[in-house]
Amino acid sequence: ELAREGLALAGDGPQRVRLLINGEARALGKLGDIFGVNAAVERAYGALDQLPEVPGVNPCVSFGGYSRARLASNAVTAYVDLGRPDDVATHAAQALEEFDSSDSSWSQSLIRLDLANSMVAGGSGEPEEASSLVTAALGISAGNPIASVVQRSRSFVRATAK
Secondary structure: OHHHHHHHHHOOOOHHHHHHHHHHHHHHHHOOOHHHHHHHHHHHHHHHHOOOOOOOOOOOOOOOOOOHHHHHHHHHHHHHOOOOHHHHHHHHHHHHHHHHOOOOHHHHHHHHHHHHHHHHHHOOOOHHHHHHHHHHHHHHOOOOOOHHHHHHHHHHHHHHOO
């Protein structure tokens, strides 16, 4: 509801994309609302198409707009909680190359952790592949991990503990 309230205030500006994807879609993912996530993701891409292009990987917290890679990575996170590995893979494919060519080690780590967690949540993929993604993610940001990296790696450990 807070993201939706923010949308009413944001109008058609660049914060609209952030609120749709990082606020509404991810919250609805946590609530298990697949239809709501799909709608919010679609609206976020539509809103992005109406704005000037932001190249590369923009900062996740800024007053500027979101890049397509940043939007896609947040869609990935929303779909992880729904256990939808195919949707995760589709959106990750739009972001991974851009992230890997950027200086954002956190973004590189987080998308790998999301891919690994989606394999666990969806019951798909090989355990070795998921573990390799987590190992790579932790190696990438080992020198300066942020709370999100720690949280998502702990989620993986909890999900695979059995």
